[in-house]
Amino acid sequence: MEADELALLGLLIAPTAVLMAAVSYRITRLRRLARGWPSIGARIIDRRSISDWSPECEIKVAYQHTGKRHEVWVHNSSGVVTSKLNVGDVVQIKVDPELPRCCALPGS
Numbered sequence: 447m448e449a450d451e452l453a454l455l456g457l458l459i460a461p462t463a464v465l466m467a468a469v470s471y472r473i474t475r476l477r478r479l480a481r482g483w484p485s486i487g488a489r490i491i492d493r494r495s496i497s498d499w500s501p502e503c504e505i506k507v508a509y510q511h512t513g514k515r516h517e518v519w520v521h522n523s524s525g526v527v528t529s530k531l532n533v534g535d536v537v538q539i540k541v542d543p544e545l546p547r548c549c550a551l552p553g554s
Contacts, residue, residue, distance in 0.1 A: 483540040485552060486510075490535045491517060493528070503528050507539060511546040518547050 488509035496502050505528055508517045520539060528551075531537065542548040 481540075483542055483550075485538050485540055487536050488520075488539045488549070490531055490533050490537060493531070493533060503531075505531055505537070507537065507549070509539065509541070509549075511541050514546065516547055516549075518549060520549055520551055 486509055488507035490505050491508045492506035493503045494506075496504060504519050506517060506519050508515060510516075538552060539549045540552050
């Protein structure tokens with residue numbers, strides 16, 4: 447490779463590395479915060495594929511918290527195998543008491 451090709455490659459790799467670090471930090475922070483959140487039951491009302499190459503999916507849940515019904519796509523940073531979950535199943539989620547629309551699957 448020539449010097450200008452290496453420079454271009456570096457310009458592509460650097461932002462990708464920064465983005466990956468930011469995502470990793472956000473996931474780690476959410477896991478840490480969610481440890482102290484209350485755990486409640488939620489019913490899966492929808493699911494969607496993450497990508498064509500992965501069997502995993504995102505799940506949308508409905509739950510009651512402080513008298514209000516919420517329907518949200520759940521953040522899965524816990525390693526839960528979502529491909530085995532179906533619409534109608536009940537799962538335990540962690541809910542942010544200060545922002546009830548923010549929830550996560552608890553770590554395994």
